[in-house]
Amino acid sequence: MYAVRDGAAQDSAQVRVLPGILSEAVAELHDRLLDWAKLPEGPFPVAEVLGCFHSFGKHFVPLSLLQALDAARAASVAQDADSPLPRFLDCALDKLDDTYSYRSYLGLPLLTDARPPQRVTRPGSGPGSGCDELLILLMADLVRHECRPREGAEPPRLMVPPVGLSAKRARLALRLLCPALNRVAVSASLPEAAELSKRAQALVDDRTDDLPGARALAEEIWRIFPEERRQRVDMSLLPVYVVDDEYLFIRTLQAYELVFMELAAATAEAGDAVRRGRIPEATELMRGCASTLRENRQLFSLQATMRAEAFLKFRGYTLGSSAIQSEGYKAFEALFARPDEDRMGSLAYASVPRVRELVAHRGTGLVDDVVSAEAEAAADPELRAALVEVDETHQQWKRTHLRIATRMIGDEPGSGNTDGVAYLRSVMDNKVFPKDLKGLKDLKDPKEPS
Numbered sequence: 407m408y409a410v411r412d413g414a415a416q417d418s419a420q421v422r423v424l425p426g427i428l429s430e431a432v433a434e435l436h437d438r439l440l441d442w443a444k445l446p447e448g449p450f451p452v453a454e455v456l457g458c459f460h461s462f463g464k465h466f467v468p469l470s471l472l473q474a475l476d477a478a479r480a481a482s483v484a485q486d487a488d489s490p491l492p493r494f495l496d497c498a499l500d501k502l503d504d505t506y507s508y509r510s511y512l513g514l515p516l517l518t519d520a521r522p523p524q525r526v527t528r529p530g531s532g533p534g535s536g537c538d539e540l541l542i543l544l545m546a547d548l549v550r551h552e553c554r555p556r557e558g559a560e561p562p563r564l565m566v567p568p569v570g571l572s573a574k575r576a577r578l579a580l581r582l583l584c585p586a587l588n589r590v591a592v593s594a595s596l597p598e599a600a601e602l603s604k605r606a607q608a609l610v611d612d613r614t615d616d617l618p619g620a621r622a623l624a625e626e627i628w629r630i631f632p633e634e635r636r637q638r639v640d641m642s643l644l645p646v647y648v649v650d651d652e653y654l655f656i657r658t659l660q661a662y663e664l665v666f667m668e669l670a671a672a673t674a675e676a677g678d679a680v681r682r683g684r685i686p687e688a689t690e691l692m693r694g695c696a697s698t699l700r701e702n703r704q705l706f707s708l709q710a711t712m713r714a715e716a717f718l719k720f721r722g723y724t725l726g727s728s729a730i731q732s733e734g735y736k737a738f739e740a741l742f743a744r745p746d747e748d749r750m751g752s753l754a755y756a757s758v759p760r761v762r763e764l765v766a767h768r769g770t771g772l773v774d775d776v777v778s779a780e781a782e783a784a785a786d787p788e789l790r791a792a793l794v795e796v797d798e799t800h801q802q803w804k805r806t807h808l809r810i811a812t813r814m815i816g817d818e819p820g821s822g823n824t825d826g827v828a829y830l831r832s833v834m835d836n837k838v839f840p841k842d843l844k845g846l847k848d849l850k851d852p853k854e855p856s
């Protein structure tokens with residue numbers, strides 16, 4: 407009834423464990439998809455498709471199923487090109503289409519319509535607390551995943567982490583979402599979010615390994631948002647393989663991507679404020695960036711709980727997707743201070759053509775504008791201090807990233823075609839503040855006695 411691509415599914419744990427049952431389920435789904443493609447009226451079997459991708463891993467989904475999905479995609483575009491379904495199918499079929507990238511691996515089109523330097527928004531809505539809401543959903547979902555029952559889990563899980571490790575991940579994820587919950591309690595008028603934040607903090611402080619307790623709380627948090635938004639977050643998780651830790655890997659990267667998009671947007675806004683002489687506004691935006699970066703450092707602590715041996719099992723299938731393609735990160739870097747010509751001409755920017763265009767369009771970055779401004783901005787000690795703070799927090803981010811990458815891949819090449827850790831070391835010195843602007847750093851603390 408269906409073909410197996412490259413014969414590769416022989417490698418899939420689920421095929422080894424449950425060949426008969428899975429074959430039947432796949433065959434049934436295949437036929438359902440073709441029926442739906444002919445008459446796209448009833449509900450699309452999203453949960454079943456997701457179940458199949460989680461059972462095989464995107465890299466090993468049988469070719470005939472992908473072809474049936476392709477037929478369904480054509481029907482879904484004709485039906486409603488703006489619904490999440492065509493985006494979901496584009497991300498699911500990226501390997502078949504040869505469009506696989508960091509963006510499709512992370513299912514970013516499902517999470518937000520925005521592209522840097524726009525603020526993260528909820529799909530289909532204007533600006534708002536999109537980033538916080540998504541961060542909460544991503545982290546709550548990670549807790550739900552980590553705390554799922556070990557026995558008889560469906561789909562089955564490979565290399566399931568020990569209970570203690572899952573509990574640690576759950577605590578870190580809950581701690582991360584507490585400040586965001588407090589903010590949405592106000593910004594999205596969700597008073598129950600503040601109460602949930604208190605309970606999450608209490609669970610974190612207890613240092614308990616109570617997985618059912620953490621799962622129940624995460625479920626409550628997950629449900630404060632409407633079904634439509636939750637479904638998009640569900641749809642955005644399409645692992646390439648069946649190793650359990652990939653869930654953590656994807657959720658952490660998605661969260662960081664949204665954070666960098668917000669940083670890029672705030673930096674663009676600060677640049678505009680400086681150009682219009684609105685210095686206090688630019689200063690506040692930059693202080694906000696430093697504090698966002700600090701608040702989300704925990705994402706690295708979470709990522710660092712990934713087991714290197716688990717990562718090595720699935721990273722081969724992620725080749726072609728690397729955070730070197732992160733538009734959020736590169737837009738933040740470039741909008742802060744325009745990179746020098748070497749960096750602009752390097753793989754770092756060849757990997758993000760849209761950001762290269764953005765840089766060409768904007769010309770200079772925020773720091774360049776501040777330093778070249780003759781008036782207020784250049785002389786404002788508070789703004790300079792805020793800029794230095796952002797620069798230093800960013801450098802700290804790079805040091806932590808380098809440490810994690812070294813531990814995870816050692817001397818292996820990077821998935822973005824670089825020589826890996828050696829590349830990351832070489833960009834460590836590539837500080838946001840260019841050398842000839844060092845004078846700005848010397849004026850770091852405006853309150854310090856001279």
Ligand code: HEM
Binds near residue numbers: 662663735814822825
């Ligand atoms: C298992 C953990 C990680 C490893 C092993 C790792 C490894 C690497 C490597 C080797 C590169 C160089 C480009 C390449 O060839 O792929 C890179 C770049 C990058 N990574 Fe990671 N990374 C990890 C986690 C993260 C996380 C959680 C983020 C957060 C968004 C991140 C963001 C970035 C960014 C923005 C770049 C581009 C840096 C530049 O071009 O200057 N990485 N990473």
